[in-house]
Amino acid sequence: MSYVVLARKYRPRTFPEMVGQEHVVQALTNALSSQRLHHAYLFTGTRGIGKTTVSRILAKSLNCVGPDGNGGITASPCGVCQPCLDIDAGRFVDYTELDAASNRGVDEVQALLEQAVYKPVQGRFKVFMIDEVHMLTGHAFNAMLKTLEEPPEYLKFVLATTDPQKVPVTVLSRCLQFNLRPMAPETVHVHLDRVLQAEGVPADAHALRLLARAARGSMRDALSLTDQAIAYGSGKIEEAGVRQMLGSVDRSHVFKLVKALAEGDGKTVVDISDQLREHGWSAGSTLEEMCAVLQRMAVIQAVPGSADDGDEETAQIARLAAAMPPDETQLLYSMCLNGRAELGLAADEYAALTMVLLRLLAFKPAQKKTLNDAAPRAAVAPARASAPAMTTSAVAAPPGRVLPVVEPKPQRVQPTARPVPPGGRTGSDVMGVPVRVQAEPTRETPAPATAYTPTPEGDFWHGLVQELIAREAVTALVRELALQSQLVARDEGHWMLRVERESLNQGASRERLQAALKAAGHDVRLGVEVGAVTDSPARRNNAAAAARQKAAEDIILNDPFVQDLMRDFGARIVPGSIKPH
Template identity: 75%
Template structure:
């Protein structure tokens, strides 16, 4: 038997197996239990969060026959009846999936809608699932508007898209919309641990943490990366192997960089940047890791009670947070973010990384500047500012005020007006 990838092997078959989308599961389960069924559903969200999975579970819930063949609409499909097994294997006649990315024209949509006039063959409902619906042409959207608004009672539309902004509002207004959110790294890590326990694969907690962060909220991406990591590590997941596979920067390099920046050690900064280049590590990954560490430092500086317990790096981050003022931490974080965006503009990303790190060092407020801004001489006027008015002379005699220009010009105008004008007779 051929190997089945983890993303397909552990695809949820029921709503109870869905992970990280409780708000969608609860709404659909209650609607099914109460028989309050809409005629069109729109599932939005980034890739790998469960849009197609939810649509298949919904189709099974609408057509489930029960283990004894006497079942009805349910929020917990049995998974063993003919309808459930056929939908899982893609052989159910009354469930049609259309990939709008490759079938985006009006002809393909009209061909699909022609099937709407026929009643279901096997199940209670026909279900038309259109994936990446935002790829349809304008004419294709217009062709389906009438049927989408008033479909036959036995027909349900399920639309899925990663870019709902491109879907016409006339379509959006006809659908019940659900946004599937990116999953938290903790949720992804917990599910990966469950999957690997089922597979009997040993894994380090730190390795799972790296995979869950690299997935960026997508469970499918996390399972695909886990498949790759198992092959890379020879059947086991270890932090060093996963970090090498992902090209992630070891946090020890990041900690050393921040320590060097706090100490103003430019030589260590340049040497660490060169070490990253020699190891072939991503410059973008280095700045991303550094930004994450600085963010945790800033949170710890603002709210000391927010220290994470049970984290191996917590003590090191707390020490670094104590070594830098809060304003410098904020400045370094901002420069890292802007530097990350500039990497693509440079001919050599490692040279750009070095320049960003040196910028972090150059813009670091020095002790001399702080002394000038906060010391006793902070009130001395700069050469470009006017001097303050002179103080009173000791002895109680006030200093004579400096005459204004108007006072100087007044006697001159009086003297001129007193002279006789030869052109005017006396």
């Protein structure tokens, strides 16, 4: 007897045998038990998850006559009566399957509908099953609309498609639609284990886990891959053979990659990438495995108690989760996910893989630096440390503004290898001015966007930013950087800004803002750190807007005429309808 592939041999023949589609099974079982039958059903979902299978079971349920020949419509077809046997064998005359992928024209559909006028020959119902119905032409859909809406009482339509978006709405509205779900890897794993036990094939649990993941939610694909794995392994399924067959990457290499990325070890990353090339392992599989590991790391970081300490692989993932910050885990996951789509764009997928991994290192969040870490302040610090009595004076600000600052009495600083400042002054003519650093706020939660705490540098920075915006010197992301930042420190030639979001701290935006400041007469070098912001131009603008809105609302609410309307007629002010001029 010829060999029957696993996908056909273990095709479910009753509703209880179906795996992973409990919601569809329950709905159809209840409908059949109560005999509340629709005339047209539409089953949607990806390939290999049971659309044709559930159609055949439904046809058997409608036509089963039981072992004694006296049965009726049932949710549990017997499987031994003549209609059940004929439907399983594909020779039941009243059950017709039409493949719309190869019979998509109006002529084929009309030929099918011509049979609708004849009553069933053997069964209780005629069942027309149209697979991949979305591939029918527009004329073919139009030809079947009337019959689909009002078929004879003995006719049932069953439609199946992998792309319901292409099915006309006029057809969808005439059908009872069921969405079959892709199966979880755990569900596929359990079913494969059951099938292989029935076949007497020894299988490694890790190998079955690889097959279940490779199936991508399709049980038919999982069984087909299992057939291939049995042949590859000469009658047994082992992890090493399955990895070689699928081109999957050993998780140990993925763990080493993630560890190297967490430590910023670029040499190890490149070395592992070269090893993957030598072994012929798939670059796409590498990124997929990394995504899977990073996803589990993120879950463990968010829910520490979710790790299974008994599983060595989970324990290793938990150690990696402890070694990498949660925000970096999210960044790596996003880059791996997007990098998977880029592999096909490169002539060499391993070179593309290396670039994706190096990109992860390039975008690895750097250590935050404060103003005191910068080298140019070394010559100023002694002057600040030994500063005598202080005097108050003023420094030039943008036109029309004077900013009070505190500075020591003039002290000559020994000239160093410093550039000649604008105006022709040499290094020996430059006075040392102490760095003014604002203390970090003690509160951990950010202040509301409409509240701010005035700071000594806030007035100057707000006025300067407003001037740049008015002259359209900054736009787009540069404008947002200026608005959302707080000036926390200034000295000659160097300003330090603070932002709350790392996304604003981009090199290109910083350089463009620095160029705009230079054009405005402030030839300084900008530094940006990430931290809590309490006084930014955006917060000041929001506070001013909120104050104007409050004043406008008070004017309306305190108006005697408005109060009379509200008191005498129950009038109310529509929220959001008051806008200040």
